[in-house]
Each structure stands twice: as C-alpha cells, then as structure tokens.
Amino acid sequence: MPETKRALAxxxxxxxxxxxxxxxxxxxxxxTEIMFFSGLFMGYIIYRHxxxxxFEIASRHTNIIYGTVNTAILLTSSLTMALGVxxxxxxxxxxxxxxxxxxxxxxxxxxxxxGAEYYEHxxxxxxxxxxxxxxxxxxxxxxxxxxxxxxxxxxxxHVMVGIGVLSVMAWLAARQRFDRVYNTPVELAGLYWHFVxxxxxxxxxxxxxxxxxx
Amino acid sequence: xxxxxxxxxxxxxxxxxxxxxxxHTVRSWLLTTDHKRIGLLYLFSIIFFFAIAAVAAAIxxxxxxxxxxxxxxxxxxxxxxxxxxxxxxxFFLIPSIPNVLGNFLIPMMIxxxxxxxxxxxxxxxxxxMAGGLLALHAIIVGGVDTGWTFYTPYSSRYSNxxxxxxxxxxxxxxxxxxxxxxxxxxxxxxxxxxxxxWFRLPLFIWSHYATSLILVLAxxxxxxxxxLMMLERIWGLGIxxxxxxxxxxxxxHLFWFxxxxxxxxxxxxxxxxxxxxxxxxxxKRIFGYKFIAFASxxxxxxxxxxxGHHMFVSGQSVYAGMIFxxxxxxxxxxxxxxxxxxxxxLHRGSISFETPMLYALGFIGLFSLGGLTGLFLAALAVDxxxxxxxxxxxxxxxxxxxxxxxxxxxxxxxxxxKITGRMYPEKLGQLAALVTFIGFNLTFFPQFxxxxxxxxxxxxxxAPEFQIYHVLSTAGATILGVGYLLPVIYLLWSLRHGxxxxxxxxxxTGLEWQTPSPPPVxxxxxxxxxxxxxxxxxxxxxxKKAEDDHA
Numbered sequence: 001m002p003e004t005k006r007a008l009a010x011x012x013x014x015x016x017x018x019x020x021x022x023x024x025x026x027x028x029x030x031x032t033e034i035m036f037f038s039g040l041f042m043g044y045i046i047y048r049h050x051x052x053x054x055f056e057i058a059s060r061h062t063n064i065i066y067g068t069v070n071t072a073i074l075l076t077s078s079l080t081m082a083l084g085v086x087x088x089x090x091x092x093x094x095x096x097x098x099x100x101x102x103x104x105x106x107x108x109x110x111x112x113x114x115g116a117e118y119y120e121h122x123x124x125x126x127x128x129x130x131x132x133x134x135x136x137x138x139x140x141x142x143x144x145x146x147x148x149x150x151x152x153x154x155x156x157x158h159v160m161v162g163i164g165v166l167s168v169m170a171w172l173a174a175r176q177r178f179d180r181v182y183n184t185p186v187e188l189a190g191l192y193w194h195f196v197x198x199x200x201x202x203x204x205x206x207x208x209x210x211x212x213x214x
Numbered sequence: 215x216x217x218x219x220x221x222x223x224x225x226x227x228x229x230x231x232x233x234x235x236x237x238h239t240v241r242s243w244l245l246t247t248d249h250k251r252i253g254l255l256y257l258f259s260i261i262f263f264f265a266i267a268a269v270a271a272a273i274x275x276x277x278x279x280x281x282x283x284x285x286x287x288x289x290x291x292x293x294x295x296x297x298x299x300x301x302x303x304x305f306f307l308i309p310s311i312p313n314v315l316g317n318f319l320i321p322m323m324i325x326x327x328x329x330x331x332x333x334x335x336x337x338x339x340x341x342x343m344a345g346g347l348l349a350l351h352a353i354i355v356g357g358v359d360t361g362w363t364f365y366t367p368y369s370s371r372y373s374n375x376x377x378x379x380x381x382x383x384x385x386x387x388x389x390x391x392x393x394x395x396x397x398x399x400x401x402x403x404x405x406x407x408x409x410x411x412w413f414r415l416p417l418f419i420w421s422h423y424a425t426s427l428i429l430v431l432a433x434x435x436x437x438x439x440x441x442l443m444m445l446e447r448i449w450g451l452g453i454x455x456x457x458x459x460x461x462x463x464x465x466x467h468l469f470w471f472x473x474x475x476x477x478x479x480x481x482x483x484x485x486x487x488x489x490x491x492x493x494x495x496x497x498k499r500i501f502g503y504k505f506i507a508f509a510s511x512x513x514x515x516x517x518x519x520x521x522g523h524h525m526f527v528s529g530q531s532v533y534a535g536m537i538f539x540x541x542x543x544x545x546x547x548x549x550x551x552x553x554x555x556x557x558x559x560l561h562r563g564s565i566s567f568e569t570p571m572l573y574a575l576g577f578i579g580l581f582s583l584g585g586l587t588g589l590f591l592a593a594l595a596v597d598x599x600x601x602x603x604x605x606x607x608x609x610x611x612x613x614x615x616x617x618x619x620x621x622x623x624x625x626x627x628x629x630x631x632k633i634t635g636r637m638y639p640e641k642l643g644q645l646a647a648l649v650t651f652i653g654f655n656l657t658f659f660p661q662f663x664x665x666x667x668x669x670x671x672x673x674x675x676x677a678p679e680f681q682i683y684h685v686l687s688t689a690g691a692t693i694l695g696v697g698y699l700l701p702v703i704y705l706l707w708s709l710r711h712g713x714x715x716x717x718x719x720x721x722x723t724g725l726e727w728q729t730p731s732p733p734p735v736x737x738x739x740x741x742x743x744x745x746x747x748x749x750x751x752x753x754x755x756x757x758k759k760a761e762d763d764h765a
Contacts, residue, residue, distance in 0.1 A: 011328035021330040021404040028396050032434045039438030039468050043453045046464060128451055140459045146452060150445065
C-alpha cells in the first residue's frame, strides 16, 4: 500500500512501532494535561472545604439547565467521536468525515451554550472584579466564581483546540488519508476529545451540584 | 572492552555523511529535526543564558565585598538575584544535561536513529528560546525583583516590576521541558535496539527516564501555578489573594510541588553522567547496576512528596512539617545508595584521572557535602535556625553547581570527541577541572559558615563581622570564573586544532561509541544488536581469567 508507506516516518522501523510511540505519547500528554488541571482542582478542594457555605450558596447562582444541557451535548459528542474512530479503523473515510463533523457541531453547540451562560453571569454581575455584586450570605462567593471561570475557561480553551484538531482530521479523512492500517491520528484525536469530555464530567458536579438535591 | 579499538572503524566515505557536514546553511540548523543538532542548538543557547546569569552573580559578589551597599542599590540587588535565579534555574540548569547531552546521546545509546518525535524536539527548542527571550526582555525593560520563587501576594500585587512577562517566559520554557520529557519517555519505551532490554540500558538512560517522568508530571503544575499568578496580577484578584480569603501559602504549596522535584530534574541527569564516567575511567563494571537504576526511580517518586520542607516557617502545620521532614530524610537514602555504588565501583578499579573523571570525582565529593547539609535542613529545628541564610544558599549551590555544573562539564569533555570528532587538550582540561573545584569550594564553603552564624540571604548590605567570609567567597568566585572560561577557550580551539578522536577514544562501552565521530546523520549504518550487559569493562582480564581457572 503506497499510502501506508508514505505514512511511516524514516526514523521508525515499522508502522506498528510508530503507532505504539504515538499512542504512548498521547497518553503521556494527557497525563501532563491532568497535572495541568490539578492545580485548579486542588484550589477548588481547599476553598470548598474552607468556605463550604459560600460555595454552596454561590453554586445556586449557576444555571443548572445550561450545565446539564452541556453535559448531555458533550457526552453525546464522545459517542460520535468513538463512532468516528471506529469508522477510521475500518478505513471508511466518508463515515469518518461525517462523524467528526457531527462531533464538531456538538462542540460548537457546547461553546454557544457556555457563551450564553457567561453572558448571563455578566448581566447578573457575577464575574469577579470591580462590578461583582457580593452575595450577602456568601462572603467568599467571589472565590467560587473565580474558580468557576478559571476552570470552565481553561476547559473551553481545550474544547476550542479540540475543534481545531477535529477539523484537521475531517480534512485528512476527506482526502482519503486513512485506511485499515494507518489511522493513528484519528484515534489520538479521539483520545484527546474523550479527555476534554472527562474533565467536564468532573466539573459538572463540582460546579452545579453542590447541595442541590433539596 | 578494548575490542572496539582493535576493530577499524569503516572509513567515513563508506558510511553516510556525518551530522555536521550534512548541511552548512543557517536553515539546515534552524529547521533541523536531527536530535544531535538540536542538542547543539540547546548547547549554544544555554551557554548564552549561563553567561548572562553569571554576570549577575559577579556583580552581586562584587557588591558583597564590602559591608555597606556601595556598588548597587538594594532594588537593583533584588533584581540581580532574581535574574540570576530565574535564568540559572530555568534557562541553564534544567535544560543543561537533558537537553544537550540527553538529546544528543539518548537515541545513540539505545541504537535509534532519532528520538520518537523529532519535530516536537525542534518545537521544544523554539519554545525554550521564545521563553528565554521573553525573560530577557523582561530583564532589559526593568527586571523583576520577586526572587525566582514569585511568592504571592508580592508578585501578584505589590511588586512594581515585570513579573507577568517573566512568568510567561518561564511558562513557555516549561512546555519545552514537557515536550523533551515526553519525547525521552516514548523514545526509551519504543525505540530501543533489538536485544536492548531495560536492564541492559546504560544508567544514563535510567536516570534520564526518571528525570523525564518528573518533567512531564511536575512541570504542568508550575504552568498552572504561574498562570494563576499572572491571572491574579492582570485580573486584580485571585485565589491567592488574602483580601478575598485566598491563601498565599497555597501558592507556595503549588510552586514547591513543582520546584522541589525540579531539583531532581537538575541532579538526576548529572547522576546519569557520573554513572557513565566512573566505570569508564575505573575500567570496571558498575557496582550494583540495579540499585542505581531503582535509586533513580525512587528519587523521582520520593521527590514528589517532600516539597513541604521549603515551607517549614511558612505557617504550614507542625505535623505537616514533621512528615515532610521525615520524608526528606528518606529521600537521602537512594542518593546515598548511588554515592556508595560509585565509590564501590572505584574500589580496585584501574583508575585514571582524565578530565571527565576529575569532574566526576569532584561531583561525588561536592554532591555528598551538598546532600549531607540537606539533611541539616530537613531537620525542623536546624532549618528554623538557618532559614533564609547563606547556609541554604551554600547547600543548594553545592548540589547545583558542585553537582550539576561539574557533571555537565565532565559530560561535555567525555562526549566532546563524539560530538565534534576532536579531542580537547588533556592537560588544560585537567587544570580547568582543578581550578573549578578549588574556586567552587572557596566560593561556597565560607557561605556555610557565615550562614550558620546568621548572615541572611538576599541582602546587599550586611554586618561587618561577615566581611571576611564574603571576601573569601568573592575571591573564590573569581577563580571559579577562570575555571569556566578556560574550557570555553580550549574547546573552541580544539574544534580546529584538536587531534582527531576516532570512534572510541576512551575505549568505552555503550552503543554511542560504536559509530564514527562525529556520528552519521542516522547514527548507525545499520541498527545495532545488543547481546550483552552494559559496562562490560574488564581491567585485568588475565588476572580475572587466572582466578577463574583457579576456581
């Protein structure tokens, strides 16, 4: 297969070795990503513990509808991504394009909802800074909102990077670049996308579901 | 292992072009993906940064010759030690051995044609340079006065200097570190030559593997910490801001969660170098191979759980302090194992004192002193007494200069023939090693004494009774400067006039010596096969044979 031969970089012996290296590289990269987010999660844990009451009250000022809709969107996008990876492994480039475009659409929808949510916080003066309206019973609500914006903001940056990566994958698939033997890039993009999804799975309860069962 | 010498190296014409002659244009260097060339790019860059930080140190030492602050203002002094710390730590020490020697040697030592991701390797250098130049720019437009630790809320709120720009520079260079670490991990996992099992790897590889684990797991924490600090300064508030109920000590926890392991990023690669030098110049198999390999891994793991010893007086709880103190004592064990193993390797070896060996022996002595004074500092009560004194300054310079810089110099001399194809002048090399050793000790040993007597760090003026120690220290720094300059001169000279090295001038084992010097673009004409253990040195072959016969 000439396509496959072209895909093998000169410093690797076999395509299998190249695939293994790329795969392990992606997992290592995801480990660094987890450590990158960990600083924020650490801050969250400490302040939620120290100022639980403020966090509890401030959490009620978030919009659970937006949050839940976004959770549903992102989880579904992981499904379409997985289907895309599966199609790539079977060499069905057309299906890869289709599934990845749907995934990108979901990602865009996520960003739109997030934007609407940020706008609502802006209108309600819930963005930390000069215009922040303090919540009387929650003196440390500002820390909650700071963490909220830092964490969801960093996550949103990752979503946007994901849209870029997925666009490249769709483009490559449209040019018939993948086959049964060579489909590593789609697989790795899939891993990255699931990571973005998993971060959100942790963010959702931490932000929206503090003591909301009543 | 003199077999290699006997076998004639294939004439250069038969193999492919060497990596230096493969292209002479600027483009061929700036767009190279050859790990050897990227190693050299890093070498030039870090020497450039080293020179800048060394000048800052020289100005500080001059200021400290006399008790009153008469050469620079206290504000300037603050900027000088910040410059020295930031540049030395992030733009010299951390990339020194891994990015120069590691980049050059890791693929060759494992019989690979390149690292796993050559383009990421080049990207790493560009990120490093972008970060470095940003940091330099911050210095030129006015500097930073927070110290290299950027403690909040001073850095995020009160300092009137360019902290954001400087932190951004470090942030970028952090991604360079991450890419390098990631590259090394995957290279060692996936690119080893046939027959090269994990326990046949040179210890250089083991140590760099351990270093890479720290690079990829600790550096992202620094990235997020500095990001939060920058955000806090730009946004005007943040989670370290005490006015909102935030905790500045959290910044210290996060910062040291990276910066203590970072100490091991600096020292593990120097242990990697020393583990290669000692057996070669003792003509002896390394003693306790597996112990040294696992000690590297143990240091990497334990290094992650001792950060609190930087914060004994920061207001963390006494119990946390006690636990961090105990853990810090424990981390001395694997370091001790290594020192004992190197010493045991020397025992009854056929030792010769070429320049790299002098640096290696210097390393063992100075690292031991630095490590043992580390135990003083791990003890809570002693640490409270000497916190923020020159005792601490002397301790970490024994590790970082006495350890890392000496090992770096030893490694550069040892692999110089491989890198350039030329030998350096041996006598001058030995002289420089000796001058460095003497200069170093004269600079930093008095600092232990004055620190213990109460001389605080980071002051440009001091009480007159400390002057004698400062004069000694400045005199030593001058000698040390000569020790650094000498190699620069004769190594450059050797590029043209040094005698041709041949593939294996030291009669060393290791795959990198089985290919011509300088190595061909793809390192090996054909992928080598490994059938034996590493460090297959035998000093007195006949004697050993006789013993075997006797048995």
